[in-house]
Amino acid sequence: MKSWYLVTCKPRQEERAATNLLNQGIEVFYPKLTTEKLIKGRRTVKQSALFPNYLFICLESQNGNFSAVKNTRGINGFVSYGTRYQIVPEALIEQLKYERTSSAESTIPKAGDTVSVHNNTFNNVAAIYKEPDGDMRSILLINLLNQKIEVSVENKDITQ
Structure with missing residues (x-):
């Protein structure tokens, strides 16, 4: 045995x-x-x-x-x-x-995940993670005036 x-x-x-x-x-x-x-x-x-x-x-x-x-x-x-x-x-x-x-959860968001942005321009704004923009930034979709706008944001400013 x-x-x-x-x-x-x-x-x-x-x-x-x-x-x-x-x-x-x-x-x-x-x-x-x-x-x-x-x-x-x-x-x-x-x-x-x-x-x-x-x-x-x-x-x-x-x-x-x-x-x-x-x-x-x-x-x-x-x-x-x-x-x-x-x-x-x-x-x-x-x-x-x-x-x-x-437990394959990751701290990095995946496409379609809802995230929160915290920087000088967008403070505590909800966004949708789209894709990475190099190693230091990511592209997010933010809802402004009922339109989804693509915004490139530094990764350190994103939280899930």
Whole structure:
């Protein structure tokens, strides 16, 4: 019977450890957090470990190659209570996998999203996001005098 176990990694070596374990044929779950933000008006995408310095691995409870895992580059060892390795419930792993796939929300608006503009010209004006206008600006549709007008606005002035 296979079980999920929790292992600790050396600092900032989760990716290396996961790759080495996968090369050995060991199933690994390494949840990552992807964030897309506007920093100084530029869009940046960053991926980081959801649980820094930890990986979930799936091994046979009786005949698993635990020593190979402990000796893998990037791995510190198993999380244990006394002499027993910590088993992670399958339901928790499934929930984490489901939440990773269902939470694909982004901080950057998509075409058709309603946004709010906050700058000197348009303060707290509702608009519809149309498309990016380079890295620093976006084109919005603003309703002025019952007509939709295209306006190019700096990304830092847009909130959802």
